[in-house]
Amino acid sequence: MKTMKLGSSDLQVPVVAVGCMRLDSLSRTDAERFVQSALDVGANFFDHADIYGGGECERIFADAVGMSASTREKLILQSKCGIRKGMFDFSKEHILASVDGILERLRTDYLDVLLLHRPDALVEPDEVAAAFDELERSGKVRHFGVSNQTPMQIELLKRSVRQPLVANQLQLSITNATMITRGFNVNMENAEAVDRDGGILDYCRLHDITIQPWSPFQFGFFEGVFLDHPKFPELNAKIDEVAARHGVSNTTIAIAWLLRHPAHMQPVTGTTNPDRLRDCVRAADVQLSREDWYGILLAAGNTLP
Template structure:
């Protein structure tokens, strides 16, 4: 698996992250097989959140990987906090309590990366800073980042937070690519010109935040996958054509499309199927041409001005 630096840090990470949101759908034998297959592919970066399965996903992962001090050395663990039933919470108390729970469930003494999951309208940046300082000082978290945040929300945090923010996890796929397509619809009178994210793509590139695309195969907001979906005949025909050229699956090409972008993104997979995970990991070996990348973009229904 090809690796990259995560944001401005010196942490070497695989270019494909393994999302564990659905690992609680597997029995222990299947979970062990899945985690083992990921490690065999060099995909040792595992993405969690305290709300996935109400914490059950972290517990299952720890058992599936047979967590121990020696095993922990070969893993890169990321988790997220800040979502509570009916609200978001970036208070110092909630962040600290959440991390303690995450560490207990993962059976580890530290997280490599902690992300703030969804923007809290009542955020007090000084409280976030105090929590981050305490977590860093105690050795419980080594790197920090955000998820689903705009440039100005990040700037507000940075007024108080002294640690570099290394990642921003955002929804992005071939069919959910407005943060890309807006870039060449500047000053145009069409829907693709609407600024829905504050220029987050360019902001993250300028400030060395790694974008971690979540739901890289979804269209809409969890409406389904676009691969092999009759709603997207032209897109699938083009992806299948390019997949045949490289001798890989359509899953591999869809993820390679994200990896081809010069922002050096780290897509987060959501599959719990070993074969599909292997297909995702193969994307690190495929470098699409400029012509292929644009052909896929246009086949998804995007237009050039």
């Protein structure tokens, strides 16, 4: 699969990441088959979080991949921390304890990337910085980033954190594209002009932070998949038309739409179906025209001023 540089780092990663949030829904055999199918197509970047399956997804992954020193060298592992029951927690104590738990469950000595999962209203940037310094010094984490954060939240962290923040994982799909469409509606009196994210798309581009779109097939907040959904007849007709011309599936086109954006995003898949994962990976070889990209955007119900 094609690779890209993650943020401002020198880490080369596949342009499509494999999300592991639903691994606990698979049998051991199916989990092994799924992980191997990802590796077979060059999708060796696996995205985890300490809360996925209550941590069980990380254990399942380690078993499925047959974690060993030689296997670990072939993998790029990312995980997230900071969500606790009823709260968010970016304290030094919690970050360090979370990483130790992640490493134990994944049966590895280090993470390639650690993301802070959701913004903590009580964040103390100096504590985050101290945790990152300790994790870097010990070799437990090699690169750092955030998830679901605005430009000002990132700037606040950067007052204390000295490591580059190489990624920001954000909800983005064809039907959840306000971070893109807001840019069309500057100084206009409509709902689309409302700034809900502080200009995070342009901020990440300006600061060499890779956007990792999560739930790239979802509409709403986990309301469902828009592909083949009766709520989106015009969108699906357009996607199917483009897919037919390229000789690929509608799944491939949905990912290719994200990859076409010049921000050089790294979509995070959520499927546990090997065939659908292969369709996602095929998007790396599909280049949508400007006309098709805008046509899909408009078919999703977006308008141009």
